[in-house]
Amino acid sequence: xxxxxxxxxxxxxxxxxxxxxxxxxxxxxxxxxxxxxxxxxxxxxxxxxxxxxxxxxxxxxxxxxxxxxxxxxxxxxxxxxxxxxxxxxxxxxxxxxxxxxxxxxxxxxxxxxxxxxxxxxxxxxxxxxxxxxxxxxxxxxxxxxxxxxxxxxxxxxxxxxxxxxxxxxxxxxxxxxxxxxxxxxxxxxxxxxxxxxxxxxxxxxxxxxxxxxxxxxxxxxxxxxxxxxxxx
Amino acid sequence: xxxxxxxxxxxxxxxxxxxxxxxxxxxxxxxxxxxxxxxxxxxxxxxxxxxxxxxxxxxxxxxxxxxxxxxxxxxxxxxxxxxxxxxxxxxxxxxxxxxxxxxxxxxxxxxxxxxxxxxxxxxxxxxxxxxxxxxxxxxxxxxxxxxxxxxxxxxxxxxxxxxxxxxxxxxxxxxxxxxxxxxxxxxxxxxxxxxxxxxxxxxxxxxxxxxxxxxxxxxxxxxx
Numbered sequence: 001x002x003x004x005x006x007x008x009x010x011x012x013x014x015x016x017x018x019x020x021x022x023x024x025x026x027x028x029x030x031x032x033x034x035x036x037x038x039x040x041x042x043x044x045x046x047x048x049x050x051x052x053x054x055x056x057x058x059x060x061x062x063x064x065x066x067x068x069x070x071x072x073x074x075x076x077x078x079x080x081x082x083x084x085x086x087x088x089x090x091x092x093x094x095x096x097x098x099x100x101x102x103x104x105x106x107x108x109x110x111x112x113x114x115x116x117x118x119x120x121x122x123x124x125x126x127x128x129x130x131x132x133x134x135x136x137x138x139x140x141x142x143x144x145x146x147x148x149x150x151x152x153x154x155x156x157x158x159x160x161x162x163x164x165x166x167x168x169x170x171x172x173x174x175x176x177x178x179x180x181x182x183x184x185x186x187x188x189x190x191x192x193x194x195x196x197x198x199x200x201x202x203x204x205x206x207x208x209x210x211x212x213x214x215x216x217x218x219x220x221x222x223x224x225x226x227x228x229x230x231x232x
Numbered sequence: 233x234x235x236x237x238x239x240x241x242x243x244x245x246x247x248x249x250x251x252x253x254x255x256x257x258x259x260x261x262x263x264x265x266x267x268x269x270x271x272x273x274x275x276x277x278x279x280x281x282x283x284x285x286x287x288x289x290x291x292x293x294x295x296x297x298x299x300x301x302x303x304x305x306x307x308x309x310x311x312x313x314x315x316x317x318x319x320x321x322x323x324x325x326x327x328x329x330x331x332x333x334x335x336x337x338x339x340x341x342x343x344x345x346x347x348x349x350x351x352x353x354x355x356x357x358x359x360x361x362x363x364x365x366x367x368x369x370x371x372x373x374x375x376x377x378x379x380x381x382x383x384x385x386x387x388x389x390x391x392x393x394x395x396x397x398x399x400x401x402x403x404x405x406x407x408x409x410x411x412x413x414x415x416x417x418x419x420x421x422x423x424x425x426x427x428x429x430x431x432x433x434x435x436x437x438x439x440x441x442x443x444x445x446x447x448x449x450x451x452x453x454x455x456x
Contacts, residue, residue, distance in 0.1 A: 052314055054454070075320040084311035090247045102239045103319045145315075 002064075003028045003153060003184050004049070009058035011044055018044045020208040021058070026153070029182040031175075033195040035227075036205035042188045043157055045205070049186070050080045050155050076104075078153045079146035083161040085138050086145065089131035093122055093141050096130060097148065104149040116144050120174070136167025143174050154178060156187040160194055172197065196222065236322060240329025241336070247306055248337055254302035255337065258295035262345040265291050270352045284353045285415035289408050291349070292368070293375075295341050300379035301396070303334045304387045313387055323450035327380060331445070334376045342368055358421035367418070370431070371411040374438040378403060381445040381452065388453050410434040 004026040011019040018041045026032050034042050047053040049060065051071060060067040062074045080086070087096050094113050101108040108116075117123040120140040130138060139159065146154060159175075160168050168191075175198055178185055189195050195202055196219050204211040204226060212226045248254060269287045273280040307313040316326050346368070349355065357364065379400065386396045410430040417427050 050314075050318065052317065072320040075318060078318075080314070080318055082311070082314075084314075086310070086312050086315035088243070088247065088306070088310050088312060090251055090306075090310075091243070095243075095246070099239060099243050100315070103236055103316070103322070105235075 001028045002026070003030075003062070004186075005059075005061040005064075006049070007059045007061070009045070009048060009055050009060065011041075011048060011053065011055045018208050019048070019055070022208070022210060023058075024203060024210060024213065026184055026186060028152075028184055029179075031179050031185045031187070031198055031200045033187045033189060033199040033202045034205055035189065035192070035195060035202060036211075039207075040205040041208040042205055046080075046155050046157050046186070046188060050078065051075065076149065077151055078155065079149060079151040080155045080157070081142055081146045081159055082157040083159070085142045087130050087138060087142055090129060092127055092129055093117055093144075094126050096141065097144060100145050101148050106148060108148070116147075120144055120170075134167070135162045136164065136170065139163060139167065139171055140174070143171070147178075151183065153184045153186065156185060156189075158188055158190065160189060160191045168194070192222070192227070236319075236325035237328035237332065240316075240326060241332040244303065244306065244329070244333035245336060248302070248333070254299045255341065257302075258298045258341045259344060261298065262291045262295050262341065263348070265294070266345070266348060266352055275354075280353060281420060282416075284349075284355055285412050285419055287353070288346075288349050288415060289371075289411050291345060292338075292342065292371075292411075293404070293408060295345070296338050296372075296375055296379070297400075299337050299341065300334055300376065300383055301393075303330050303380065304383040308387055317453060323453055324446065326453070327384070327445055327449040330380045330384075331376055334380060335372060338372055338376065339369075342372075355419060357418050359418040361418075363418045363427075364415055367411060367414040367434075370434050370438060371407060374407050374434060374441055375404065377438065377442040377445050381441070381449065384449065385452055406433060407437045410437070 002025050006025070007023050009019055009022040010017065022041075022045060034045065036042050044053065048055045051067075051074070062070055067074055088099070091099070094110065094117070097113045097116065098108070098110070101113070114123060114126065117126050120143065122137060122141060122144075125133065125137065130141065133141070156175075159171060163171060172194060175185070175187075179198065185198075187195075187198070199219075200216050202214045202219065202222065204214075214222060214226060266287070269283075273283070304313070307316065316322055346365075382396055382400045385391065386393075410433040413430045414427060414434070416422070417430075
């Protein structure tokens, strides 16, 4: 079932048209990856879909309803993981997770937060400030933050940035977990291997337009036929 | 909504009292400025009586600016402003939370610098000291209300610090003129009717900027 429909979305910054009539759909439980060179409009598209930016024209439908009319309902059911971590470095993991859970009116107890931290191997660091964490530890914590409100759709903007091999593996297994939980995921990445491993569908973006859409069974054609179209 | 404002207040105070960035900056600025002014006047001179209320408000003004800027810097450093805006119905709570946290930190600073100012300048009051304390409270509300909105605009549109200064400082002139005049009346004495005039100016400022911030914060932070 269709969860998001993007219809002829356009966005400009001054005279620079960054998104040009972008249209695609996302299904429930689907893992969709957007790839493309720097400046293709990937992050702008994600910022529009997470309501961080206003788009100029076109429509987005969430479960058949115009997103502009159901903004707050949509916000309740999504979350966003960016290469910017959205965590308070001055606070401990527990303080961060308690704050964000209270922000969503969830009021999770410390025991529940402890269980979540254990899930990503951060329990023994629960009293340390986030500022002392490695990039990989912070990324695991930010995934917990993003899962607090049990979102239907998760947006990921280059989550593998700055991670070493081991941290990337841990992140991949967490993302596989999201897939198993039947959540819809929209991810931007430059990591083609991870994109192929995780995605059900890959969209190529080039100069603000969708250059190709590829289903999982055709991923073997990606490197030879489709990547040259966007990484010219 | 009310609940989330309190959570933001608690979170900001926890970070501020843990890091002490704006508290230390503001206190040191206030302390050094008061000492310099103290050495600029001969003890017991008449000019000290005329200048003393202005000195208090110069110190509160710049200490307050340091506190207000820090309030949103925390969100900028951690990129958490986007995460706060992603939370449903959060805009007004963010405004109220930031307003309250800046107000509490500013009051904490004033709690230290006010007795210091009284002692260093040997200030004696013709009216009740409560009159000056009340003046500080009403001025702080207007100061912080406007400061929070402009800090949010600055962060949302990624404006340079200088833009914040160019817009914020001139807008505060009427508020601080009122503050200086009311403090002067309580030190030197004067007609009660003229205090009402300045008090009216300050409360009008408070009402205009508190409500415009409260009502417009959502539109300001959404408009990108």
